[in-house]
Amino acid sequence: MKILSFFIILIVLVVAIFGFVPVLRSFVITSSYDVKQFYVEKKQSFSDFVDDYTTKAAEVAHMRSTIRELQADKLKYDALKVSFDNLNAALNINNKYDGVNTKLAKVISYASLANYTRIWIDYSVKHSTTNKMYGILKDGYAMGIATFKDNTLLGFLNGDKSTSYSVYVGKNQAPGILRTDSDNKIVIDYIPSWIDVEVGDEVITSGLDGIFFEGIKVGKVTSVKEDHGYTKASVQVYSDRARLGYVWIVDTKVPQTIMLDKDSLEK
Structure with a gap:
């Protein structure tokens, strides 16, 4: 089973x-x-x-x-x-400076980053005279002076201690020298005290220094005072240091009364 x-x-x-x-x-x-x-x-x-x-x-x-x-x-x-x-x-610009020896030149750079009143300019001449001064124009206004250093044109703008040139002040065309004083203010020195100068008077180049020709606008007088037998005027210049791309260089081809010394170039 x-x-x-x-x-x-x-x-x-x-x-x-x-x-x-x-x-x-x-x-x-x-x-x-x-x-x-x-x-x-x-x-x-x-x-x-x-x-x-x-x-x-x-x-x-x-x-x-x-x-x-x-x-x-x-x-x-x-x-x-x-x-x-x-x-x-x-x-x-309105004034192309026809009839005078001027040339458009390119600004290369500032001479140093700490100084905005000195510039290197791309400008050349066939025969450069030692210590010869050139005028700098921008937008129709006097902007400064220039001279050759190491074969390159070095510009000294309004406001630089080494910048000085001859000007006329006001309708009476009082002569004077534009420069920058120890307080870094742009002034006109050595104005004859017997010639009336007033606030608001326009300042133009005189052309008597051989740097500029006569009649270029510089600025307007902002204050006036007596100074050691002369009149001294503070000036607000028309030119500015913005857009320093190109400037006009003036070569008057005439004898000059203002020269930069070696110490000014080395500063």
Whole structure:
């Protein structure tokens, strides 16, 4: 009886196992296909992601390069525009100084960063006379004087202690010498006391120093006082030191009464 029961159970197990195998095989095959399909899709997705990233990275690099080039071009454009505006302003002034020996010259730089009253000027002459002085004009106004140092023209603007030239003051054309005093104020010294000078009088170049020609506007008198037998006047000059791109250089070709000493050039 026990043997019969054993054989019956064995037969049942064999039938069950052989009947389940096709189902199991089908499940394994289906599962394997799904896993493979998932892998293929993810691999393709990752490949597409890498391709997109590589393409976009190249585009970004190209855009950055283009931006840098545009920035460099803009800097060049801005520099040229400033130079053009300065030149245009110098050429469009009302008085071109026709009939006198003047030349438009480019300002190179300040003589030193700590001194805004001295400038290097790009100006050359065939034969430079030692210590010869030249006049500097800007916007139609007297701005200073200049002389050669180490073969380069060095300009001394109004307000520099070494700047001085001959002027007339007011309607009576009182003579005087424009200079900068110890308080760094621009003044006119040695005005004859018997000639009336008033606040508001206009100051012009006299041309008697051989640096400027007569009649260039300098500024207006702001105060007047007596000083050791002479009249001394403070002046507000018309010229300013903004936009020092180009200036006019005056060469009168006549003997000069004012010279800069060596110490002034070395300061």
